[in-house]
Amino acid sequence: SGDVVKIGVLNDQSSLYADITGQGSVAAARLAVEDFGGTVNGKKIEIIFADHQNKPDVGSNIARQWMDRDGVDVIVDVPTSSVALALAPLIKEKNKVFVNSGAATSDLTGKACQPTTVHWTYDTIALSKGTGGAVVKAGGDTWFFLTSDYAFGHALERDTSNVVTASGGKILGQVRHPLNTSDFSSFLLQAQASKAKIIGLANAGGDTINSIKQASEFGIVAGGQKLAGLLVFVNDIHALGLQTAQGLQLTSAFYWDQNDETRAFAKRFEAVMKKKPSMIQAGVYGGVTHYLKAVKEANTDEGDKVVAQMKKMPINDFMTKNGSVREDGRVNRQMYLFEVKKPGESKGPWDYYKLVRAIPGEEAFRPLKDGGCSFVKG
Amino acid sequence: MAGEFILETRDLTKEFKGFVAVRQVNLKVRRHTIHALIGPNGAGKTTVFNLLTRFLTPSAGTILYNGRDITHAKPASVARGGMVRSFQISAVFPHLSVRENVRVALQRPLGTSFHFWRSERSLEGLHERADELIEAVGLSEFRTAIAGELPYGRKRALEIATTLALDPEMMLLDEPMAGMGGEDISRIATLIEKVAKDRTVLMVEHNLSVVAWLCNTITVLQRGEVLAEGPYEQVSKDPAVVEAYIGTGHV
Amino acid sequence: MDRGTRITFLAMVALLVAAPYVLYPVFLMKVLCFALFACAFNLLVGYVGLLSFGHAAFFGSAGYVTAYTVKMWGLPPELGILLGAVTGAALGLVIGWLAIRRQGIYFAMITLALSQIVFFYAVQAPWTGGEDGIQSVPRGHLFGVVDLQRPLGMYYTVLALFLAGFLLVYRIIHSPFGQVLKAIRENEPRTVSLGYETDRYKLLAFVLSAMLAGVAGGTKSLVFQLASLTDVQWQMSGEVVLMTLVGGLGTIFGPVVGAAVIVTMQNYLAEFGSWVTIIQGFIFVVCVLTFRRGIVGEIMGRFGPKGAAPTGGGH
Amino acid sequence: MSEPLLTIADLHAFYGESHALHGMSLDIREGEVVTLLGRNGAGKTTTIKSIMGVMGRRTGSIRYRDQELIRLPSNAIARLGIAWCPEERGIFASLDVRENLMLPPPIKAGGMPVEEIFALFPNLRERLRSQGTKLSGGEQQMLAIARILRTGATLLLLDEPTEGLAPVIIQQIGRVIRTLKERGFTILLVEQNFRFAATVADRHYVVEHGRVIDMIENSELAQKTDRLQEYLGV
Amino acid sequence: MFELLGIPPQALFGQLLIGLINGAFYAMLSLGLAVIFGLLNIINFTHGAQYMMGAFVAYLSLTHLGLAYWWALLLAPIAVGLFGILLERTMLHRLYKLDHLYGLLLTFGLALIVEGFFRNQYGSSGLPYSIPAELRGGYNLGFMFLPTYRAWVVVASVIVCFGTWFVIERTKLGAYLRAATENPTLVQAFGVNVPRMVTLTYGFGVALAAFAGVMAAPIYQVSPLMGANLIIVVFAVVVIGGMGSILGAIVTGFGLGVIEGLTKVFYPEASNTVIFVIMAIVLTIKPAGLFGRAT
């Protein structure tokens, strides 16, 4: 609105998700704007950013101010499901656009869907379907879950269990651990005792990292069980080191070393950020680009019109091939099941994944009709 | 109710982790007298006070106050029953004014002390009575002074005024003269004598001349047990008391 | 109220009535919610000398109850806030009952730990929505008439609640009950010996403080249409301590000023990420080392009548 | 007459804003027992604390032998051979009697051997293992005096060693002070009770409003009793 | 095979052992807190941050100086201890005459600064630190696989804890410390340099935290927030044990580790709260804590 198009990158700048979103997402958005030429329909494109500290109240406070006073037209990234869920209705109310790359919850395009929300990169369903289904197909048919004891963990566990059983696997048990547990040895011992082939980590962030680390310490992977991380980012693997993380299976929408295009983007990104992009950061680039294209096509920055336009156009960039924005706002894209390389297989820093299987979007995401989104017809 | 003895203990005993500080003390305090509790250091005098006012719980024995068993009463309810103590170290509310100090005691019977919705001004009716009490202990000129800034002797006077504000039937004074100079001693002693007219006082004191001057009956404790009891002339000549407490070279 | 206080109070009211025409109302409402929270907290630390490090438990759980009852049961906002206040008070009764047996640091640690139980409960209980919190809480109509969806309607409601809470705190301090609290803080054994069951007075003060914190928390959940873990976290308890400390412990206007300063600061520093914590920490350190009486305390100490300066918290 | 061991000249001391000593001056010679007499709040304890270096702000001069004490921290003052028995005794609850007794580090050679201390205070020997503060008031006082005899300090500052004690114990403490004097200790004693002071001291300084207003030789005490009583308001 | 409450006894042994290992961390951390509280009467809210700094020193000395674990074990307590001494000299030491709550507030602020700083520098997702080669692998105890490193943690912690206990309760230096806790002025007037002792004690308490941090680095992620969450639990441990009681801190540390471990088996949902619940119960029965002296 006004004579500029303003993009607000709202994410975690200081805490748990700062590495996978944070300044990296801002940089990705800048690259997108730069590639777009810096203006759209003759209006200058500006980027501002802020830290929502993973707190919904902080996030909605900032978003309100951005939209009410600062003339922000689109809010992008927003990791942390709670913040994203708080923002979606607010953005709709102000008729702005919400291009979410960071949050995991599939509710954003399900129960809590909003006509101005586009959920760009991944969601819990894709994670559980990708990891759950693909792992069972690869022979991991008995599972034990290490579940973070709150809504997100429960949802991940439930969705993955469904996928596992649907694919012919069996759930041998689960243990619910409190959020931000530092010591998992007790839980891991229980997982070990279950003799399940796969230990599914239905948790996130530090909890995932610590469970992987301690699983290695207790010789769980060496003992023949495999870990399946349901929400793991390449930065986590970087932090863990291959020695510890080897053999872990995980689902991602993007890996920097997939092809020449991804490597080219990663190189530009690395020039700014000194590290490889996460799938969320890569997604921010794609999301911003697609938004700007839609603004240009629709020749307006009114939220509902821009999103309608976004839903009309196919997505094609270095990370997404023939993707589309579905009616409920979900971006339909290919997902990938990766396995973390053994230290010997890796050629150097950031060379971590080998592809196990590509998962077509139709398989990875929830069918449109099952989401319970209020404005999806039929 | 109007028995001869206002306070009685029966086999009062207090044990601290195997150490018996007070052993089967039978104390009888006659109404309208000044009764002294003396004895060597560590004899258990303060402990007896703490038991009587229920700041400590007896290991055994009973306490009768006005014929009523208060062995298991709460400290605050003992105070409300009319038995009020002072402390071995001076106990005023240091940041309140002299008048406010007294008023804290006066406001209790109003029954509005939990009324957080009522204005403080509802307490102003108490000022007259407060000033009377302040006058009685000779602090009139300090009425608005902050209690913490008073000299030591005046603080003790204020403490007595506050105690009197509760109109206690019985006052327990723990070493009211401790660490006081001669001048203050005589002022406080006169004051105690005056207020004890229609009350009962039980006091602990090492200053024998004060004890001799004020007290009608003296109970001597030693190692938690009663060693002797009687008027000063009798007790002070008791050889056991002389040996355990007074000593031969009287100074 | 004495004259100075009355004038300051009227000036504050005038300022707050006019403010939403100049400043962003949501920001102002946030300030008011925290100001009320800090006033509630100050009642305990400043006037009873008990530093609670667990006040977030009351603030946050009241927020959940208000949000839940308004959203799920469709209660009107006034009832929602009332239930929030009741939640705060009830929780205050339980935690207070356990905590008032100890003083000083012990009291702080115990309240902190007990509030952690509340926090973990909020993380796990299904009805609080865990990490997501309770979202999209409808603001509704106050008493069926005032539309709270309108910024000014909400603002003046919050302002009225804040002023009511503020005046209640003032009244509590200057009541017969407040006198006894003062006496307890100065010399507890002596107060007992005068026949007061001090624990009951402390407990009542604790419950009142928790209840007001509950009002603040419930109101905040309506303002932001959201109840989340942020408000039950121990960091929130730390924040209210900071606000009160910056404004001035034991001064009636201190918490209000402190809340305004800290919320403003957080607002303008939001883009600096973790610098917010660093700066907050820095303010803590500076306050404790050089500025112990807080902003209002220092002003009163310098310009106010002699003896007006607060004596600081604790014993 | 020997050189003064300790000389205080124009000493001022403050508790925060409040001015407690207003030009205190006195001196003590080696081997003397000197008392400070005075009403409550006259500044006796403050004088002792100033010598010991545990007061906040002080100005003026305190000389011990050839050393100016006014700028020294209290641990350095103790190391010069000055020891303090405080008004409130300062027995440690977390230490047993033996630990309390052995606590002050020896300052120099020539401290009293433990055996001699036990000869002086037989009660202590029996109670070595009990917790310090479980002793009776009198025993605590003995312990407080006993522990500073071990250290080799030669100037002892005793602040109201008789306060709150039973008469019989006061007499015992009097005997101990006389014994110490015979052994060559120098003692500065604060007392309220001048009758007791008269039995042990060589000289008495009368303190009022933070300064010395008179000095009375013990030998003249009998003639000057009236004057003294007037000072003390007895 | 017979079972106990649905758990085979062998698994139970495993869980007990693991509880003990976690207890070792609680014990080391609460010990440091108890030492500091005992002497300075300050609740050292920075303790968690100092524990984290210990882990970071280990990480940084490995990545920047190439110094291995054993060096870190020596270096980190010294470096962080010196940092503690700096804090004590420049700030804490000005608060001793004031209400103890100011110490709590100051250290709380310092914790925010330190943690914020590390977050700024190193992000918060955590950094890797691997188990030293000498301590890799483990023993198969039959009922469980005991990693060598965990065994080492228990041994080291027991040595450190009881060493500290011995020094404080059984030596002359300890007597000075205990006496200075009660009445620092008097102890100084006996000729002991109390300010220096206080400084060193704080430094020592902080060094203990850093030591625990180095011990933790190979097991957990080295992350700026690793201490922030732990510290409140440790506070609870100290309160249960009785503030300032050295023995209380050690015994309760190990004990609660075990109790928490068992909770993780039988009712994992409560494993975060069990310590606080125990605290509430202990305080209702024994307000001074299990080993605390009544005040």
Ligand SMILES: Nc1ncnc2c1ncn2[C@@H]1O[C@H](COP(=O)(O)OP(=O)(O)OP(=O)(O)O)[C@@H](O)[C@H]1O
């Ligand atoms: N809380 C306690 N725990 C253990 N022993 C105690 C406790 N309180 C008092 N004592 C012991 O009980 C005995 C009696 O103490 P009490 O204070 O009653 O003596 P007192 O007669 O008042 O002496 P003084 O004249 O010195 O004040 C002493 O030996 C004391 O050590």
Ligand SMILES: Nc1ncnc2c1ncn2[C@@H]1O[C@H](COP(=O)(O)OP(=O)(O)OP(=O)(O)O)[C@@H](O)[C@H]1O
């Ligand atoms: N901690 C303190 N803070 C402020 N003023 C103090 C403090 N201690 C003593 N004073 C004041 O300093 C003056 C001298 O006190 P000091 O303790 O030296 O008297 P004293 O002669 O030892 O009396 P006493 O016989 O009561 O022990 C008094 O006016 C007293 O009120």
Ligand SMILES: [Mg+2]
């Ligand atoms: Mg006594």
Ligand SMILES: [Mg+2]
């Ligand atoms: Mg004195």
